[in-house]
Amino acid sequence: MNFNKAEFEFAAGNASQLPKSVMPEVIFSGRSNVGKSSLINKLVNRKALARVSATPGKTATINFFKVDKFHLVDLPGYGYAKVSKAEKQRWANLMEGYFNQERNFSLVVQIVDMRHSPSADDMNMIEYLYSGGFPFIIVFTKKDKLKKTQQIKRLEELKQELSAYSDIPAFPFSAVTGEGTEEIRAYIEKCVNETLQKMSEDTV
Numbered sequence: 189m190n191f192n193k194a195e196f197e198f199a200a201g202n203a204s205q206l207p208k209s210v211m212p213e214v215i216f217s218g219r220s221n222v223g224k225s226s227l228i229n230k231l232v233n234r235k236a237l238a239r240v241s242a243t244p245g246k247t248a249t250i251n252f253f254k255v256d257k258f259h260l261v262d263l264p265g266y267g268y269a270k271v272s273k274a275e276k277q278r279w280a281n282l283m284e285g286y287f288n289q290e291r292n293f294s295l296v297v298q299i300v301d302m303r304h305s306p307s308a309d310d311m312n313m314i315e316y317l318y319s320g321g322f323p324f325i326i327v328f329t330k331k332d333k334l335k336k337t338q339q340i341k342r343l344e345e346l347k348q349e350l351s352a353y354s355d356i357p358a359f360p361f362s363a364v365t366g367e368g369t370e371e372i373r374a375y376i377e378k379c380v381n382e383t384l385q386k387m388s389e390d391t392v
Contacts, residue, residue: 189377190256194232197259199249202278203285206250209292212258212383214376217317218299219309220265223329226363227299228253228262231373248275250286258294258380267309287320292387295323295379297372302328302342302360305349318353325357325375326350332364 200206218224229235232255251262263286264279271279296317300306306314317324328346331339343360350358357375361368 192233194255198252201249212294212380215261215296217263219267294383328360332362
């Protein structure tokens with residue numbers, strides 16, 4: 189699968205604008221400033237496919253990118269305190285509208301900052317995905333910002349903090365060294381191929 193073949197296709201600001209689901213969808217979810225754009229850019233080998241913003245809470249739309257055989261779906265970051273109540277409500281409606289639709293959900297890549305315990309918003313999202321039966325993995329970003337001993341300690345702590353979800357695959361990732369990139373790509377490819385298989389069976 190060619191991850192380098194990526195292009196922006198569509199942005200939806202509310203659920204009624206969401207395009208029809210015609211390909212497997214790999215969804216990226218995480219709080220503002222968690223390193224989501226850096227992860228996406230690394231996976232598709234591009235410097236700025238997904239905008240890396242210095243201003244948290246800036247991505248207010250669901251952005252669709254076509255990557256070879258699937259749509260990469262970049263969700264707006266959550267949990268930014270300075271966003272208005274009305275904007276938070278719009279975000280919630282947009283998310284609910286997206287996840288409640290009949291779509292070709294292939295995989296959700298749920299992103300957590302490795303340096304800290306998952307936030308309440310992180311835990312809510314993980315529980316939502318888990319109880320909803322969505323296929324997902326957890327990616328721990330910002331690994332390079334910790335020393336080796338801190339990395340080992342945090343991974344052990346995260347194992348405890350997320351013990352209720354021990355059956356969910358987790359991948360430490362560094363945007364600086366690229367560590368974890370190949371493993372995450374391989375997992376995405378496996379899930380996309382499974383969805384393509386299912387889609388072809390459904391059309392028979």
